[in-house]
Amino acid sequence: MATADQVKSLIKAHIEQDDERFKTITLQIAANEARHGHDTFARELKQYAEKIGKGKKNLIRLNNNGNGMFLVTYPSERLSDLVVSSEIQERIERLLIEYRNRHKLQKYGLSNRRKILIEGRPGTGKTFTASVIAAELDLPLYTIQMDKVVTKFMGETSTKLRQIFDNISTSTGVYFFDEFDAIGADRSLDNEVGEARRILNSFLQFIEQDTSDSIIIAATNNQKLLDQALFRRFDDVLHYAMPTSDEVRRLFEIRLGTFDSSFKVSDETIRMASKLSHAEIIRVCDDAIKNSILMNTKIDNVYLLKMLKDRINAYIAKEA
Known part of the structure; x- marks a missing residue:
């Protein structure tokens, strides 16, 4: 459901003939409905939003x-x-x-x-x-x-x-x-x-x-x-700051847990990953997921360690 603020903003945008603002609020409402599982209604709102302002000149x-x-x-x-x-x-x-x-x-x-x-x-x-x-x-x-x-x-x-x-x-x-x-x-x-x-x-x-x-x-x-x-x-x-060991563990659990709930990250993998940023760790997780899909294998710490070492060595070579 649209909030009171969103309804007021819609009315204000309509009065001011601000098509872009009206479209923005409509898409906000659509996104909120999608998060609450109202996919059909959200799609309809997005379709209406795409038609807003067509044929008019935005000022x-x-x-x-x-x-x-x-x-x-x-x-x-x-x-x-x-x-x-x-x-x-x-x-x-x-x-x-x-x-x-x-x-x-x-x-x-x-x-x-x-x-x-x-x-x-x-x-x-x-x-x-x-x-x-x-x-x-x-x-x-x-x-x-x-x-x-x-x-x-x-x-x-x-x-x-x-x-x-x-x-x-x-x-x-x-x-x-x-x-x-x-x-x-x-x-x-x-x-x-x-x-x-x-x-x-x-x-x-x-x-x-x-x-x-x-x-x-x-x-x-x-x-x-x-x-x-x-x-x-x-x-x-x-x-x-760079991720702590606890944050590294949480990154692996969040990124890999939804794909393979049985996977358990090892302490050695966590120690190795602590040398990288959050974004680099996420990329390693994504590479592991893609490899698992393409090779039809389980995600394991051996592959993760290899990918982590490759990224760390790439940075060492760049700094040298």
Whole structure:
């Protein structure tokens, strides 16, 4: 069933003749119905959604005008699929609770957490976290294509940032700025030129002024590159680390358990996998599943160890 907020948003989108927003909410409702097993109704809603706005010209809708700044998806991942430390999970749960109860907080003059900075090595779950938050809140995920935003022309990047924040204000969703270093680099670094400083100043101004219902998530592989002024603009900063032994075990159980419930990961496999990131471990699991299907064999620790060693040796060779 559509929530009260979704119904109100549908009516508002209809009054404002905002076809793109109307379509987005319809797809949100369809995704929610599909998760509750109402597949036929969900398919019908998606079919209706595809017809919305056809034959009409979309005005100032950045995610559909061909400029490529946004990649719009409707994730289905759940919080239970995210393997992180208990501290990180608690902070994500707090964000979700505050968002769902944001109107209650507003009655007391308080605002919910909605501007998050995630820092961590590649493959530790930053992008996946954005997908989980979008899915848990039944919101579309807008991934900002930074290579399409940052240009060499003076003033153009700031203009594009303004357009993005206009969309953040008018189309509620989770907005994910990946590789955030591209616009958030420390202004005091010697190699930063004047235009880069203007871009960062623009972002600081836009994010501080933003009071929308959207969630903004920025991700970086190295927080040391970021300007210190950024940190006080975000409601929370999450530091992602390489997986612990317990997290490695959970990754194997989640990824392989649904395919082969009898499989038990060995301690040796866990020790070997602890040298890799979450994403690399998942790739090894997927390779094991594909091999099991193609060769008609059971998944075993011998094959997993071989695949893990191959990946680790590849990194050693690259670093050498």
